Amino acid sequence: MSLAWISKLGFAAGLIALPATGWAQSVNIxxxxxxxxxxxxxxxxxxxDFSKEHPDVAVTVRAVPFGDLLTTLxxxxxxxxxxxxxxxxxxxxxELAKDKLVAPAPDAVxxxxxxxxxxxxxxxxxxxxTLYGIxxxxxxxxLNYNKELFKEAGIAAPPKTWAELKDTAAKLTDKxxxxxxxxxxxxxxxxxxxxxxxxxxxxxxNLVKDGKPALDSSQASETFALYEDLIKSGxxxxxxATADANTTGPFLDNFVSGKTGxxxxxxxWESALKTGMGDKFANIATAPIPVGPxxxxxxxxxxxxxxxxxxxxxxxxxxxxxxxxxxxNSLKSGKNGASAMSDILMSMGILPSRTxxxxxHKDKLGSEFLSGYVxxxxxxxxxxxxxxxxxxxxxxxxxxxxxxxxxxxxxxAQTNAQADATSILERAAK
Amino acid sequence: MAKAFRASAGIMLAPAVTLIGVFVxxxxxxxxxxxxxxxxxxxxxxxxxxxxxxxFHEIFSPTSVGRxxxxxxxxxxxxxxxxxxxxxxxxxxxGLLVYQREIAGGTALRTVLFSTxxxxxxxxxxxxxxxxxxxxxxxxxxxxxxxxxxxxxxxxPRSALVSIVFLNxxxxxxxxxxxxxxxxxxxxxxxxxxxxxDGANGRxxxxxxxxxxxxxxxxxxxxxxxxxxxxxxxxxxxxxxxxPVGSTNVLTYHIRRVGIERAQGGLGSAMAVMLMLSxxxxxxxxxxxxxxxxxx
Numbered sequence: 001m002s003l004a005w006i007s008k009l010g011f012a013a014g015l016i017a018l019p020a021t022g023w024a025q026s027v028n029i030x031x032x033x034x035x036x037x038x039x040x041x042x043x044x045x046x047x048x049d050f051s052k053e054h055p056d057v058a059v060t061v062r063a064v065p066f067g068d069l070l071t072t073l074x075x076x077x078x079x080x081x082x083x084x085x086x087x088x089x090x091x092x093x094x095e096l097a098k099d100k101l102v103a104p105a106p107d108a109v110x111x112x113x114x115x116x117x118x119x120x121x122x123x124x125x126x127x128x129x130t131l132y133g134i135x136x137x138x139x140x141x142x143l144n145y146n147k148e149l150f151k152e153a154g155i156a157a158p159p160k161t162w163a164e165l166k167d168t169a170a171k172l173t174d175k176x177x178x179x180x181x182x183x184x185x186x187x188x189x190x191x192x193x194x195x196x197x198x199x200x201x202x203x204x205x206n207l208v209k210d211g212k213p214a215l216d217s218s219q220a221s222e223t224f225a226l227y228e229d230l231i232k233s234g235x236x237x238x239x240x241a242t243a244d245a246n247t248t249g250p251f252l253d254n255f256v257s258g259k260t261g262x263x264x265x266x267x268x269w270e271s272a273l274k275t276g277m278g279d280k281f282a283n284i285a286t287a288p289i290p291v292g293p294x295x296x297x298x299x300x301x302x303x304x305x306x307x308x309x310x311x312x313x314x315x316x317x318x319x320x321x322x323x324x325x326x327x328x329n330s331l332k333s334g335k336n337g338a339s340a341m342s343d344i345l346m347s348m349g350i351l352p353s354r355t356x357x358x359x360x361h362k363d364k365l366g367s368e369f370l371s372g373y374v375x376x377x378x379x380x381x382x383x384x385x386x387x388x389x390x391x392x393x394x395x396x397x398x399x400x401x402x403x404x405x406x407x408x409x410x411x412x413a414q415t416n417a418q419a420d421a422t423s424i425l426e427r428a429a430k
Numbered sequence: 431m432a433k434a435f436r437a438s439a440g441i442m443l444a445p446a447v448t449l450i451g452v453f454v455x456x457x458x459x460x461x462x463x464x465x466x467x468x469x470x471x472x473x474x475x476x477x478x479x480x481x482x483x484x485x486f487h488e489i490f491s492p493t494s495v496g497r498x499x500x501x502x503x504x505x506x507x508x509x510x511x512x513x514x515x516x517x518x519x520x521x522x523x524x525g526l527l528v529y530q531r532e533i534a535g536g537t538a539l540r541t542v543l544f545s546t547x548x549x550x551x552x553x554x555x556x557x558x559x560x561x562x563x564x565x566x567x568x569x570x571x572x573x574x575x576x577x578x579x580x581x582x583x584x585x586x587p588r589s590a591l592v593s594i595v596f597l598n599x600x601x602x603x604x605x606x607x608x609x610x611x612x613x614x615x616x617x618x619x620x621x622x623x624x625x626x627x628d629g630a631n632g633r634x635x636x637x638x639x640x641x642x643x644x645x646x647x648x649x650x651x652x653x654x655x656x657x658x659x660x661x662x663x664x665x666x667x668x669x670x671x672x673x674p675v676g677s678t679n680v681l682t683y684h685i686r687r688v689g690i691e692r693a694q695g696g697l698g699s700a701m702a703v704m705l706m707l708s709x710x711x712x713x714x715x716x717x718x719x720x721x722x723x724x725x726x
Binding site for chain 1: 470494498559566584669671672674675686690692693
């Protein structure tokens with residue numbers, strides 16, 4: 001056979017094999033997240049590992065800023081071409097499920113989740129008893145403080161009560177150096193509401209009780225008053241509290257650069273602190289939320305994230321998406337008996353929610369920074385997941401920001417917050 | 431003959447009219463229809479239920495929905511007014527400076543002025559958010575050199591909206607300067623020569639020749655500046671997210687939050703209709719004012 005014929009046959013064989021290669025990756029699924037490029041690279045690596053075992057499935061990852069995540073899910077999730085998988089905040093689930101944008105988990109996945117995750121986390125990923133997502137991370141709030149600033153101010157230990165919090169914040173405040181004792185956050189709903197809610201539950205109160213807003217309680221009144229006191233005394237400066245669409249910005253910069261003595265934040269910002277502080281990260285420590293005058297012991301707010309599957313995606317895409325998620329969250333996908341998802345989360349300092357993952361990562365979870373969060377997890381109260389929850393959260397954000405900037409008194413803020421929450425939750429429930 | 435002419439005119443107009451009808455008028459009519467419905471953006475139009483003026487009542491009510499809408503409407507009005515008030519005079523001043531042919535580097539200056547308009551908003555937002563940084567921002571450092579204390583810029587509800595206006599003015603003024611230059615080129619040089627011979631000084635020439643003959647250009651610029659300003663979205667979405675305390679929450683950003691993020695399509699449409707009506711009233715008033723001046 002001549003060389004010309006061999007090359008022709010080779011070319012023909014290539015043409016025949018080409019569609020087969022295409023068929024080998026016939027299912028394309030996409031994963032929408034708000035993670036940083038470094039974390040997206042880890043997810044892409046995991047997706048490649050999955051594709052080795054499942055050559056018929058190709059996973060692409062797309063990231064948007066946190067501030068655009070819900071909008072992207074809502075505007076693109078309603079079509080079969082939208083993202084197949086989305087990472088969502090549990091507060092968004094009731095409305096996404098109501099609008100039939102997310103698919104219920106298949107029975108096998110639901111059974112696995114119910115047996116391998118804590119009941120409270122499973123409940124946050126369910127609506128009306130139906131599981132919609134595979135939980136992955138759990139976040140909890142605690143008091144972060146700068147040990148170096150504490151040492152300079154002659155303070156030996158973090159505050160345990162609100163009285164100590166006010167006293168410590170006052171001692172740490174140095175206006176001449178542009179230093180505030182206690183940092184608040186604004187321009188970001190969760191950043192404003194979650195620290196407030198953590199102080200509220202540590203004072204024996206609740207945001208929502210039995211499905212109804214409970215901001216008219218005496219415990220809430222004391223929490224609003226605490227904010228007013230901290231602002232009026234100058235121990236907290238709202239101009240240093242702004243956040244941007246990526247949940248970074250001046251509030252983070254001020255803590256990182258040692259201009260904020262204490263702040264209430266969630267565990268997930270460990271990676272941001274490490275990036276911003278370098279070796280000085282060793283100065284940061286974690287302590288439980290200070291207890292209010294009506295509280296019994298430290299509590300804080302927790303919330304979870306999960307991955308859901310687009311209900312409008314094709315049958316094959318949905319099947320492949322659940323297979324990928326089940327694998328990603330399984331013990332066989334990660335290192336040392338952990339899931340690949342938990343390895344990705346731990347790279348950011350985020351606590352995984354699967355029971356076996358917590359055990360597998362216990363060494364890293366014992367670090368000085370994270371152990372403070374793990375220790376408060378048992379007494380944490382889940383952020384209320386109700387219909388209209390996001391709007392309620394944004395409304396409370398506005399009220400608290402108005403209080404931060406001295407536009408309303410603590411009493412008026414409490415009255416407005418309760419009235420707005422009542423109207424929002426009633427309308428959402430209709 | 432007239433019939434044939436009408437038929438051929440109709441045939442020639444049909445493609446443009448169809449396109450405008452489908453892509454402009456239909457969405458506008460749909461938005462108006464949805465503003466009278468209770469509708470989730472995640473459901474088909476067939477699921478919408480008629481609520482009459484309920485959505486309009488809600489957006490003007492004293493509840494959080496009404497309060498947020500009214501704040502956004504006020505913010506949009508302030509943003510638009512400030513933008514127009516700053517951009518138009520600056521564009522005329524820059525136009526006059528650049529139009530002077532004898533000034534060396536006039537073309538380079540024109541290019542520099544227009545280049546800000548070509549920079550993508552994402553780059554502008556990133557750079558300006560750092561310029562405005564309260565602690566390490568170059569603007570505050572410059573003020574510090576002049577002995578002025580640090581300003582909160584985007585971190586205070588008092589200054590955040592104005593800071594966004596400055597950013598807008600910086601980006602848009604070059605475009606409007608080009609429009610002003612185009613207007614200046616239309617003014618016959620003989621008028622200035624005659625005025626000079628009559629003993630008119632530069633200020634008088636500007637007041638009695640340049641400004642009156644630039645009126646049409648300025649009217650066009652004002653309309654475009656108003657429409658651009660009312661549609662502001664990117665700097666708010668990229669930098670402030672509407673905060674602090676809703677001080678930069680403009681209508682387009684708020685409609686997106688209500689209509690898409692919260693899926694409240696009926697309420698979002700009612701807000702969009704109010705925005706459209708406000709714009710129509712504002713632009714019509716501007717034209718009426720200009721026509722009255724023409725008549726005088």
